[in-house]
Amino acid sequence: MSEQSSIYAQSGVDTAAGDLAVELMKSAVSKTHGPEVVGGVGGFAGMFDASALLGYKKPLLASSTDGVGTKVAIAQAIDKHDTIGQDLVAMVVDDIVVVGAKPLFMTDYIACGKVVPERIADIVRGIAEACAATGTALVGGETAEHPGLLGPDDYDVAGAATGVVEADRMLHAGLVRDGDVVLAMGASGIHSNGYSLVRHILSEKGIGYGDHSNELGATYGEALLTPTALYTGPLLKVLEDPSLDGAIHSLSHVTGGGIAANLARVLPVGSWVELERSTWSPLPVFRHLADLGGHTLESLEGAWNLGVGMFAVVEEARATQVAAALTAQGLDTWVAGKISTAARDFTGFEQGAKGVNGGAVRLVGNFAN
Known part of the structure; x- marks a missing residue:
């Protein structure tokens, strides 16, 4: 650990734990990537090749963002975190299909009091598996450690996704x-x-x-x-x-x-x-x-x-x-x-x-x- 990282860790933010969490989740996330995903895991921005949209006459982009509410409190209470990810994808992506849109890609955000790599990996693995099941590429995400604001075992999750539908096939x-x-x-x-x-x-x-x-x-x-x-x-x-x-x-x-x-x-x-x-x-x-x-x-x-x-x-x-x-x-x-x-x-x-x-x-x- 570098001197700078050590100083940061003294304030309650462990960047090394964050890096380990990424390593643990990388395989599951990569499985959601088709040829449209550019750059893989770890970039500052998730990149998605939208050239397939050139085949649409009038493509409409559909977007949705959500979380899973206080259901996370139960996951935290019994230390079981491998289902919350599917909840997040369902709440976001199933809103997109309501207008007839096909989901293209999703990003997630996890705020926590302390990064426990295995816990974060469980959450993201659930997100990735649900993304794969719905044909959605998980192109990026963020895990933010908020010591002093959240307790060591507290976290919340949110996500956003984008889909596409041909204008004359939109449901309404x-x-x-x-x-x-x-x-x-x-x-x-x-x-x-x-x-x-x-x-x-x-x-x-x-x-x-x-x-x-x-x-x-x-x-x-x-x-x-x-x-x-x-x-x-x-x-x-x-x-x-x-x-x-x-x-x-x-x-x-x-x-x-x-x-x-x-x-x-x-x-x-x-x-x-x-x-x-x-x-x-x-x-x-x-x-x-x-x-x-x-x-x-x-x-x-x-x-x-x-x-x-x-x-x-x-x-x-x-x-x-x-x-x-x-x-x-x-x-x-x-x-x-x-x-x-x-x-x-x-x-x-x-x-x-x-x-x-x-x-x-x-x-x-x-x-x-």
């Missing part, structure tokens, strides 16, 4: 028509939203993340770290199927804000849908946590996905075909509702969200057992 609310069918796609668990409520419920009950849950068949920590499902790969294959060209009109990723609000964002003003709760049964993790907190499942529809990770609004005539194609790609898919543009009173409906003045959505009926 303007394509949605009266009679379109809403297909729901199953979630793997809580995904990466609503964990502040999860943590509050467990804290109120005095339950630790290492405590075993008979209802969940695992410790609470293990069950709650089930990684967020990745929808990008399967959705792109269906979107690229010539027999289904134009059949999908809009997609909605069910993240923060809950079920109805996220779907409302991708519906046109004046349209509405009633989602039938009876078409699915919320996963055991939702039922158990609701019971612990003394909540009804219905009251949690604005906080948790309750088992629905993505919606597709599709042409009625090919809805069965699209559902079959999604199922064949490994996504549990079912019909949850039907779009209408008939005039009606929207009392009790969610109408748009996050600045979008969209359609109207509400959930009706009772959940399946």
Whole structure:
């Protein structure tokens, strides 16, 4: 270690540990690189050859950035860090596919109180594996040590990605028509939203993340770290199927804000849908946590996905075909509702969200057992 590095280490920043972390993650990151990635790992900037975009008539770039919220607190509590990376990719890349875009590349950022090389490598390995699964090149990242601001075992993660879609193939609310069918796609668990409520419920009950849950068949920590499902790969294959060209009109990723609000964002003003709760049964993790907190499942529809990770609004005539194609790609898919543009009173409906003045959505009926 140089004298300069030694002096820096005395303040709490270990550059040697950072270098070791890069060495441990380098192989996993390199596996996400195709011929489009220029320069490999370690440059000041990630480089991506965009000459493939010359084949587009009017390429639109899609970008997204996100983190995984307070789910990281559970990973830190049980010292398990190999799933958070997939959560990050899912939260970022699955927002890009919502507009029909193919992800091109991603960068990540990890802020921590102390660089523990093996821990950082676990996180980035998870990011890289999920990037590979979604066809996304991981072209760069940054690990920043913040001693005095974060505790030695504290960290947070964030990422940003860029994708591309041909302008006339972009998915959006303007394509949605009266009679379109809403297909729901199953979630793997809580995904990466609503964990502040999860943590509050467990804290109120005095339950630790290492405590075993008979209802969940695992410790609470293990069950709650089930990684967020990745929808990008399967959705792109269906979107690229010539027999289904134009059949999908809009997609909605069910993240923060809950079920109805996220779907409302991708519906046109004046349209509405009633989602039938009876078409699915919320996963055991939702039922158990609701019971612990003394909540009804219905009251949690604005906080948790309750088992629905993505919606597709599709042409009625090919809805069965699209559902079959999604199922064949490994996504549990079912019909949850039907779009209408008939005039009606929207009392009790969610109408748009996050600045979008969209359609109207509400959930009706009772959940399946």
